[in-house]
Amino acid sequence: MSSTFAGVLFIGSLIIVLGLTHRPLGDYMYRVYTSAKHNVVERFIYRLLGVQPDSEQRWSVYARSVLAFSLISVLFLYGLQRLQDKLFLSLGMAPVTDHTAWNTAISFVTNTNWQSYSGESTMGHLVQMSGLAVQNFVSAAVGMAIAIALVRGFARSKTEGLGNFWVDLVRGSIRILLPIAFVGAIVLVAGGLIQNFAGAHELTTLTGSPQAITGGPVASQEVIKELGNNGGGFYNTNSAHPFENATTWTNWFQIFLIFLIPFALPRTFGRMVGQVKQGYAILAVMVTLAVVSVVLLNVFELAGNATVPQAVGAAMEGKDVRFGVSNSATFAAATTLTSTGAVNSFHDSFTPLGGMMTMFNMMLGEVAPGGAGAGLYGMLVLAVITVFIAGLMVGRTPEYLGKKIGAREMKLASMYFLVTPTLVLLGTALAMGSPVQRASMLNSGPHGLSEVLYAFTSASNNNGSAFGGITVNTTWWDVATGLAMVFGRFLPIIFVLALAGSLVKQAPVPASAGTLPTHRPQFVGMVVGVTIIVVALTFLPALALGPLAEGIH
């Protein structure tokens, strides 16, 4: 089997299976978020938290709840890391340093899972399981809750209530993430991943030197790492480690988990707004961008257009022989198209243009299909901006799903859109402008620049993957990327909720022949075009001095 054919088979089977799960999972999530009933466990949790599950929250209350929950999570996670040596199951690990603990706490709460530490040699089992793994669930559930709140903004009219954050959070975790994770973990164990509480085993390697191999509850961590688009690995080498990603089959299954929820959410959206067609349109935008990206990344990597790959016959540097070029490229696309950031190969070693694609995927705002929830709300904001320009061109005040896009909506959508490019470019400029931070770079020239650009792109977009090549566990990098993650997560969330709050008050405008249809290929093409062009225009100078300078000869 040629590697191209293997790649096509790999990608094709993924598309088919995701196509099959889109509808039932989307419908299931629709029922989860619209059902009036609370189950026993949920009622217990609400009583514990003192929450009135049937009370509606306006956008500001919803946003405050999100921020309060996230703040408490950060403090808890920070404390857990700093005190891990005083607690049990620490495997004798020292307390995590202050800046690393801050960075890690932020990183897991913001669904980024940027890791400036090496997992198996820094965090004990307690931190991994009760700290990081819990955040892997709830940070994804937060993202989904925000998306659902925005969808309610479109679906409801003349009211203020966007739902109840605590209910959305709990249901997302218990009814959606937990059951899928449970089944997924079993599949992964069956596929060869480990699941135990073992500490480090001392082994003697072939070269005779000793090596410590740490065991742990890997499969259960792994499944939510992918399913919740988290990406924080149990091991430093993440999904390239054989205990985290054993075979081509588990590799396939992990990509499937990465895409599972983000690709099903448009269906939930379509059901909630009562127009399934609108959901398909959003899905079509996501699929178009994703397919183009996956194909391009595969082409760039298989062509191996760089000096070393040309010499050895394939771009295998930084890729695991278990997976090969295509499966690594597809995984890299999947992890950056979503906010996952798990890696099974080293993006730093990709061909310059292949590496650029992973960056470009994130620069799109991770909307194709994006992180759990975050992808949908990001895409809907892009649709709003597209509708504004397109709507003017049909001679009406622009409207999307019957809601008018006026000055306030545009202000919020624009501010949403400004956040991440500002963080990425500002962070990169600061790092490149400071001689001290430039010293953290292990590479010089355009490749070094790409590494810095990648780091801030990943942190600001809450991806969490790293190009590598920079010593990031310094105080400056921990603080800078930490700030990028906080602002990159919560500012957009506030703007999205405010947007939802503004939309939900409006009375819907009935559609007519004069209304811009937003379910046709025409509109899908326009959203794709606006997304690519605006992102390209924003980042082209930076990309030109990084990957393009390196990749075009």
Place this chain on the structure above:
Amino acid sequence: MSTPVLEAPGRTPATEKKIGGGLLDPKQLVRSLPDAFKKLNPATLWHNPVMLIVEAGALFTTVLAIVDPSFFAWATVIWLWLTVVFANLAEAVAEGRGKAQAATLRAAKRDTNARRLKGWKPGADASQWDTVGAPELRQGDFVVVEAGEIIPGDGDVVEGIASVDESAITGESAPVIRESGGDRSAVTGGTKVLSDQIVVQITQKPGESFIDRMIALVEGANRQKTPNEIALNILLAALTIIFLITTATMQPLAIFSKANNPGIPDSLALTGDGVTGIVLVSLLVCLIPTTIGALLSAIGIAGMDRLVQRNVLAMSGRAVEAAGDVSTLLLDKTGTITLGNRQASEFVPVQGVTAEQLATTAQLASLADETPEGRSIVVYAKQAYGLREREPGELAHAEWVNFTAQTRMSGVNLDGRQVRKGAATAVMRWVRENGGHPTDDVGATVDAISGSGGTPLVVGEIADGTARVLGVIHLKDVVKQGMRERFDEMRRMGIRTVMITGDNPLTARAIADEAGVDDFLAEATPEDKLALIKKEQEGGRLVAMTGDGTNDAPALAQADVGVAMNTGTSAAKEAGNMVDLDSNPTKLIEIVEIGKQLLITRGALTTFSIANDIAKYFAIIPAMFAAVYPGLDALNIMRLASPQSAILSAVIFNALVIIALIPLALRGVRYRPSSASKLLSRNLYVYGLGGIIVPFVGIKIIDLLIQFLPGMS
């Protein structure tokens, strides 16, 4: 009903669909230049953040060029300044057209003296007055105006009737009748009484006359940004911020890249200190949406102006924008949909009578009937049967019987023969009283005509002692030509048309079906109208309507677009947000189209502006960085001659495109009523795809021309 009989819209839907706005005279550009330079004042430019940034950049590069002069630097500086000047020019030209109209209006606003009545009560003799200047008049004052005098202020006629020359404001030279009471009582200050004497009660506050407001409107003096303009400005501001960040953060990256390639000599674009200031500003100016930023306010002003050219005054830009969003049009039947009067459309003879016989008799009976219905019978007889129109005087011994409310019929007694036409019951009773027996088919025909919404008039005669019915004249409302096509067009645009009429539901339905409106409101009272508007608005629809009477005022105020007829009452004009000086209710349709065109022009130029950036990047990025990374020269797909000429070409293109698009901004983009989908496709191809391709061609051509200038290689 005071709405005058109006001609059907002169344009047929198939031919002239384009809404034009007059051509741009090149002289206008030159005339507006001084204004354009005045607008360079940052305090004035403050309202346009995009151009303010360009001006700041131009100022900064001027300093740089003075410190380190070169041909390239000065050429760029000049073109950056020109960019701002061109933007100001667009606005100045748009305003200039309004100024010309305002000047004409000011001429009408001569200071006149008024004869203010002292202690006058309605009915009293208007003989006691003192002469005061028009500005001294207060609301509630009574003034007397005679033939040859100028009416000193806006008001209502409270006594008398006069013909008034309103050409000063409407441009229409035919005089109009203004009389006390009713819906034709409003007079406008500055218009001239041609005959008779009227007493006018002043309704305006000093300095707030209709003409004052018109002047302010056409001059755009207190022009406020409309909601949609504000939203678009926010998007443009966001894009500007993004590109500011993009260019500003590029600098450390550029310094790093330069430092990493030691041995490469400094160029005009890139030195050890990064990208030079002039090039950085050039890139910024090329990227931020200057095209739409420059033309945005001109588009708004021109939109209002297009309405003014059609003799419609919008009291706010908001109303014009709302017109584009309208989804329900309420149209008065009379004058808008139908010609206004019932007209003969068919002669139905009874058995044994030929149509010609009936036509001759009907014509004879109607000769002395000066009502529009009577005239229409004569006209129809001539058109359909070739009967020569006879003057009543031609017939000797004719004894004319005029219509009275009691007899409800009219006719003539001629040489022993009596001829009558009139209401069916009246004529049939007259025939029976004279011993005749109307046949059954008369009743059937009468019922059929009534059933179809028409009005039957029965024609009878007594000849040789025998009374009989000859047949029935079918009178009906004649729908104006081309209305069905207009309404079909509206439907394609997603606009629902509702006909408002005082007729009974049966008649209303018949006319509604014939005209092709979507719905009708029969036996409509002002309250019904208001309720209908509220109901439509409840459902999220925007409603437009026309009205003239005082009882239309609440509905006009409630409607999103309320067009008051200039012939109407002051109350109606006060309540609406537009006034049609021609008092042509059909114009509502054009108003909607102008509103749409305004929004489309904004969207199209925004798309064009953003799409332009792609080509500019392909020009400037290789110009900046190909020296350090030769591979980037592959991006120079236009094969521009040198970095300097590439950057300068992009800047020049960016400035020239503003001038090139001024006519489009003033005229508005071509608008054809069609579905949203088709409109979008067309505009995407023209302004989206065109916006990507045009600058590639334009920049290349400029580069071919300027590459031979000194300092370009």
